[in-house]
Amino acid sequence: MIQIIRRLFRSAWQSFIRNGWLSIATIVIMALSIFIFSGVLLFNTASRLAIKTIEDKVDISIYFLSDTPEEDIFKIQEQIKSLTYVSDASYVSSQQALETFTELRQSDPLIAKALQEIGENPLSASLNIKTNKVTDYDALATYIQEAPFKDKLISVDFSQNQKVISRLGNLTRGLSVGSLFLNLILALVAVVVSFNTIRMAIYALREEISIMKLSGASNWFIRGPFVINGILCGVIAAVSVLIILIPLVLWLHPKVSAFMPGFNLNAYFFGHIFVMLGWQLLFGAVLGAVSSVLAVTKYLKV
Amino acid sequence: MSLIHFKNVSKIYNTVVGPLTVLDNVSFEIGAGEFVSLVGKSGAGKSTLLRSLIAELAPSKGKVFFDEKDVHKMKHRDLCLLRRRIGMIFQDFKLLPDKTAFENVAFAMEVAGYSDKKIREDVPEVIKLVGLSDKMANFPVQLSAGEKQRIAIARALIQRPDIIVADEPTGNLDPINSWDIIKLLVKINELGTAVILATHVKEIINTIDKRVISLDKGRIIRDEERGKYLI
Numbered sequence: 001m002i003q004i005i006r007r008l009f010r011s012a013w014q015s016f017i018r019n020g021w022l023s024i025a026t027i028v029i030m031a032l033s034i035f036i037f038s039g040v041l042l043f044n045t046a047s048r049l050a051i052k053t054i055e056d057k058v059d060i061s062i063y064f065l066s067d068t069p070e071e072d073i074f075k076i077q078e079q080i081k082s083l084t085y086v087s088d089a090s091y092v093s094s095q096q097a098l099e100t101f102t103e104l105r106q107s108d109p110l111i112a113k114a115l116q117e118i119g120e121n122p123l124s125a126s127l128n129i130k131t132n133k134v135t136d137y138d139a140l141a142t143y144i145q146e147a148p149f150k151d152k153l154i155s156v157d158f159s160q161n162q163k164v165i166s167r168l169g170n171l172t173r174g175l176s177v178g179s180l181f182l183n184l185i186l187a188l189v190a191v192v193v194s195f196n197t198i199r200m201a202i203y204a205l206r207e208e209i210s211i212m213k214l215s216g217a218s219n220w221f222i223r224g225p226f227v228i229n230g231i232l233c234g235v236i237a238a239v240s241v242l243i244i245l246i247p248l249v250l251w252l253h254p255k256v257s258a259f260m261p262g263f264n265l266n267a268y269f270f271g272h273i274f275v276m277l278g279w280q281l282l283f284g285a286v287l288g289a290v291s292s293v294l295a296v297t298k299y300l301k302v
Numbered sequence: 303m304s305l306i307h308f309k310n311v312s313k314i315y316n317t318v319v320g321p322l323t324v325l326d327n328v329s330f331e332i333g334a335g336e337f338v339s340l341v342g343k344s345g346a347g348k349s350t351l352l353r354s355l356i357a358e359l360a361p362s363k364g365k366v367f368f369d370e371k372d373v374h375k376m377k378h379r380d381l382c383l384l385r386r387r388i389g390m391i392f393q394d395f396k397l398l399p400d401k402t403a404f405e406n407v408a409f410a411m412e413v414a415g416y417s418d419k420k421i422r423e424d425v426p427e428v429i430k431l432v433g434l435s436d437k438m439a440n441f442p443v444q445l446s447a448g449e450k451q452r453i454a455i456a457r458a459l460i461q462r463p464d465i466i467v468a469d470e471p472t473g474n475l476d477p478i479n480s481w482d483i484i485k486l487l488v489k490i491n492e493l494g495t496a497v498i499l500a501t502h503v504k505e506i507i508n509t510i511d512k513r514v515i516s517l518d519k520g521r522i523i524r525d526e527e528r529g530k531y532l533i
Contacts, residue, residue, distance in 0.1 A: 015400055019400060211397075215410050215457070217409075
């Protein structure tokens, strides 16, 4: 068995080296496919992180009447937190709100003077509520409008954010569907192009396959070197793509950061470099192996 | 007991102009160690007959037996073993272009699972037998037509087959190389291996003076011991 495996590898390596141009052409096409695959992965992550960054900035704040006891607000906070689609409901007391307001506007003497003249804290206690998904804000708004504690509220700022939240929801849904569709199309193109390249390479060797058959070689003895060759091309293509991606990411990083401040391309890429290499190797190797098996099988019917 | 037995074998192709009969109810037997020439014009059915023997082509009717086993009912594994017992030689040599002369011959032993040591011992011996010891490291593209055919013969011989099947082996060779190849086949036969030689070269058949099966339009029209080319 070891002898057979050694022969399959030796034969695959010989064929890879001696059909050098064919091997290089196959690697280039597979590298392009893997590049597309990697690009799709990076785009997905970038768009997901960008949406997440924007989503994290969205919340609904409810402001309470000044005579609402803090214990009541805590009860309401617990009720809201118990909703399945709510991820957080943080309490901001009127004192905290004032401190924050003063700190933010300390450079404006007019505001400081106005506050001094009022003499008391004009700001209300509030709850800042975040949902798990941006699409859940509609449900939350409805809940608040129908809640028994609605008469304790001065205002809900959802209506101001409603358009943004609604558009963000649509954008999120659109991007998810769009990127899934784009991914499928690009992945399909990559697979079809690579498969056809390997098929063409094996087509060029079909005469050899029939000679092997007539020499009494079993199907797996013939198929083996082609499959190993396909995997080898896929692996070399995957590593080549990663080598190309490193300087590309370094070059793109400042541009992406300027466009999406919340997304650190460098940190993401180098933090996931081995995972990405793993996916690329898997994609290249499986593509090479499956394409070779399918392409060779056609010529084994001798 | 015959080594090969063709029993009422017919091969009919369905073409756009109707059925085309390439082999028509062909029956004959070949014993172990025999030398048989298969003669006929181009299109007489010689190659179809030989391809039926190695199960490259299934007959429309009839049966082909090798060592009393129906070759067209064999399982894949048995078919591989059968092909290792039949050494094939083709007009266009059919060498593996990305393998050296040594590797081409060794390939036939590798598929049969021989050890590397045995391959290193036997391959140079057989290549020496066909007179190409100095060309073992050459690729097919670096060999002349006659040399390629000698390597093809070495490949066919290496597994010590029961029979060598040569389909127009001199078709691409000049007269001198053709005679060298025929002499080699006769020598192999004298050492005990059966040979089927398909050819349409009259001089070769008339000189070697062995059994001749003559085909015309897919039918056997003559089967004679010590026959002549009479088509």
